Amino acid sequence: MNDHPILSASSVTRAFGAVRAVAGVSLDLWPGEVLAIVGESGSGKSTLLRLLAGDVRPDAGTVLYRASSGATRDVHTMGEPARRHLARTEWGFVHQDARDGLRMAVSAGGNVGERLMASGARHYGDIRAEAARWLERVEIPAARIDDAPRLFSGGMRQRLQIARTLVTRPRLVFMDEPTGGLDVSVQARLLDMIRALVADLGIAVILVTHDIAAARLLAHRLVVMRHGRVVEEGLTDRVLDDPRHPYTQLLVSSVLAA
Amino acid sequence: MSWTLRAEGLAKSFTLHLQGGVEMPVLRGAALEVGAGECVALSGPSGAGKSTLMRLLQGNYGADAGRILLRRSDGSVADLAQASPREVIALRRDTIGHVSQFLRVIPRVPALEVVAEPLTARGVPGEEARARAAALLHRLNLPERLHALPPATFSGGEQQRVNLARGFVAEYPLMLLDEPTASLDAVNREVVIALIDEAKARGAALVGIFHDVEVRHRVADRVLEVAPLREAA
Numbered sequence: 210m211n212d213h214p215i216l217s218a219s220s221v222t223r224a225f226g227a228v229r230a231v232a233g234v235s236l237d238l239w240p241g242e243v244l245a246i247v248g249e250s251g252s253g254k255s256t257l258l259r260l261l262a263g264d265v266r267p268d269a270g271t272v273l274y275r276a277s278s279g280a281t282r283d284v285h286t287m288g289e290p291a292r293r294h295l296a297r298t299e300w301g302f303v304h305q306d307a308r309d310g311l312r313m314a315v316s317a318g319g320n321v322g323e324r325l326m327a328s329g330a331r332h333y334g335d336i337r338a339e340a341a342r343w344l345e346r347v348e349i350p351a352a353r354i355d356d357a358p359r360l361f362s363g364g365m366r367q368r369l370q371i372a373r374t375l376v377t378r379p380r381l382v383f384m385d386e387p388t389g390g391l392d393v394s395v396q397a398r399l400l401d402m403i404r405a406l407v408a409d410l411g412i413a414v415i416l417v418t419h420d421i422a423a424a425r426l427l428a429h430r431l432v433v434m435r436h437g438r439v440v441e442e443g444l445t446d447r448v449l450d451d452p453r454h455p456y457t458q459l460l461v462s463s464v465l466a467a
Numbered sequence: 468m469s470w471t472l473r474a475e476g477l478a479k480s481f482t483l484h485l486q487g488g489v490e491m492p493v494l495r496g497a498a499l500e501v502g503a504g505e506c507v508a509l510s511g512p513s514g515a516g517k518s519t520l521m522r523l524l525q526g527n528y529g530a531d532a533g534r535i536l537l538r539r540s541d542g543s544v545a546d547l548a549q550a551s552p553r554e555v556i557a558l559r560r561d562t563i564g565h566v567s568q569f570l571r572v573i574p575r576v577p578a579l580e581v582v583a584e585p586l587t588a589r590g591v592p593g594e595e596a597r598a599r600a601a602a603l604l605h606r607l608n609l610p611e612r613l614h615a616l617p618p619a620t621f622s623g624g625e626q627q628r629v630n631l632a633r634g635f636v637a638e639y640p641l642m643l644l645d646e647p648t649a650s651l652d653a654v655n656r657e658v659v660i661a662l663i664d665e666a667k668a669r670g671a672a673l674v675g676i677f678h679d680v681e682v683r684h685r686v687a688d689r690v691l692e693v694a695p696l697r698e699a700a
Contacts, residue, residue, distance in 0.1 A: 443552055
């Protein structure tokens with residue numbers, strides 16, 4: 210067992226005006242671990258994700274990232290160039306709206322290849338072959354490699370975003386409602402694909418979702434947020450099957466069994 | 468005989484916040500010791516807490532008090548009641564095997580992969596893991612044409628056999644069996660009894676809930692009565 214967290218947040222706090230969006234949240238993420246942050250709209254879960262990824266600065270608290278070199282970096286003081294470099298190499302982002310993670314006018318193959326080039330790949334033939342391999346992996350027909358994602362369905366765009374993110378084999382991926390806005394039938398396919406790829410590549414993931422079933426399927430560990438605070442956390446199946454906090458009990462009991 | 472599982476002073480109650488904070492005590496001072504090669508059957512009326520005890524032993528419920536000591540295959544001892552989520556996951560991978568009554572189906576994952584997964588999680592190469600999974604599914608008479616299909620559309624008995632194969636494919640020091648023969652015909656029931664006997668022979672400790680009295684007589688070395696709390700108090 211690897212004994213250093215890859216990401217470690219302590220007492221992270223952020224207010225927007227008079228609203229405390231995130232209040233004193235601490236958490237550790239371990240290499241290869243999938244952590245789901247669940248809660249309803251306005252619980253602060255998306256703000257927490259942006260704080261952890263360095264997109265939003267905390268009013269107080271720190272977020273430390275342990276790089277592949279073994280060095281520990283403060284996500285909020287490392288500086289924008291260093292953070293951008295991390296985002297290109299060791300980190301990945303999967304946005305709810307694929308348009309935020311893709312270049313809509315660039316071909317599918319180009320979207321995947323671009324990220325490879327940004328992390329240092331140079332040989333055109335290798336890049337195209339790797340892009341093709343990844344499109345196959347996310348079940349996008351090879352014939353669509355030169356099509357732009359604006360011609361794709363929502364589910365296909367989201368799969369392309371996954372390919373673009375994972376092609377460089379990041380160590381840590383931030384996912385914000387990756388199945389939000391998709392048809393249920395499309396969600397199951399995407400969830401299963403994420404589950405298999407993440408396990409296969411051994412990636413650490415922080416997943417923000419309001420979908421309890423998605424959290425059960427994907428996450429080793431669960432954090433339940435309400436009003437900017439963590440009200441309960443632990444092993445995913447224990448939090449869902451033996452919830453202690455009134456809010457978690459409400460959340461779990463509100464899920465319709467299929 | 469040295470124990471593999473030693474639980475003591477286990478307490479579990481549920482606070483139902485959505486029902487006005489009603490307290491539901493289920494277990495108090497529960498204790499259980501199971502040796503290597505031994506099978507203990509939990510018995511008692513429904514609602515007595517057998518399933519709650521099983522869930523505590525699997526780490527699915529958190530104990531309010533008490534210890535759940537497990538001896539790993541390397542001889543070291545862990546307290547499941549105090550284990551961190553990461554430690555529980557590691558214990559489930561290496562130490563605690565579990566056959567639940569119902570299969571939690573993952574969309575799109577074929578039966579063969581479902582069964583092979585406990586082996587690949589331990590680092591067994593995919594090909595070998597799938598070969599062992601297929602052999603066990605054959606032994607449980609699951610037709611080969613079903614191996615490549617996700618079990619979502621399988622019958623109850625077929626799903627239970629997938630679940631059994633998943634539980635028995637890797638060798639765990641402790642096996643938890645919740646009604647392992649509930650949906651099986653006589654032929655497959657015999658297969659399960661043989662699997663349990665083999666697990667005992669290799670030194671596994673087993674805890675089970677067996678409503679089938681004949682199965683219980685044949686596999687259990689001991690019966691532990693789980694009594695409802697109100698009568699016990």
